[in-house]
Amino acid sequence: MSKNTGVRAQQADQTRARILQAAITVFTRDGYSGGRIEKISAEAESNDRMIYYYFGSKEKLFVKVLEHTYERFNQAESTLKLDPSTPVETLRQLVAFVWDYYVTHPEFVAILSIENLHKGKHAKQSSELRRLSGEAVGVLKPIIEAGQEQGLFRRDVDLKHVYLMIASLCYFYNSNLHTLTSFLGQDMGAQGQRQDWLAFIQDLVVRGVRVLPNATINTHPVQE
DSSP: OOHHHHHHHHHHHHHHHHHHHHHHHHHHHHHHHHOOHHHHHHHTTSOHHHHHHHHSSHHHHHHHHHHHHHHHHHHHHHTOOOOTTSHHHHHHHHHHHHHHHHHHOHHHHHHHHHHHHTTTTTGGGOSSHHHHHHHHHHTHHHHHHHHHHTTOBOTTOBHHHHHHHHHHHHHHHHHTHHHHHHHHTSOTTSHHHHHHHHHHHHHHHHHHHBOOTTOOOOOOOOBO
């Protein structure tokens, strides 16, 4: 590869990345329908032709945005130092990570909400989301299995159920933050409210998987 070819490839990667980030910004702000190509090209300081050249269409661009938001979540999660030998503490750590990610990445919440409004039609077009979701669920497996081996966690726990419990407890609060604030008459975005909810859901998740005192222990292994 010549030097000029390498420079052009680098410039192309930078352009794609800039357009992708601009698309995230515009879709988060204006939704899918309002996220027009001309808005995205202006945000990226590019032009409409480049978006079509690199991504093909607005729909395909949104598929890439969806994949990218999940990929960034998985990358952040992969940097965690999770110690399965202390499963209770580690499960609480994982819940805190997911919660903090939702709080500090409102674009993640927005993109998921947009896709659900469109009944997952873009997700269905992605060949990557199944792999990405598998990675997210897979993080739980060694933690739950370690807890089972230590006699702390139930043997009949379904990993998908634990994942859904954590995701829903973190997502609902943040996706409905403004309506909850109005409905409950409290600022649910306040730091104290958020800290209280995090402490509550950490306890809730741990209690959901722990062996209850005097309970009959199911010997079935963890379900994937």
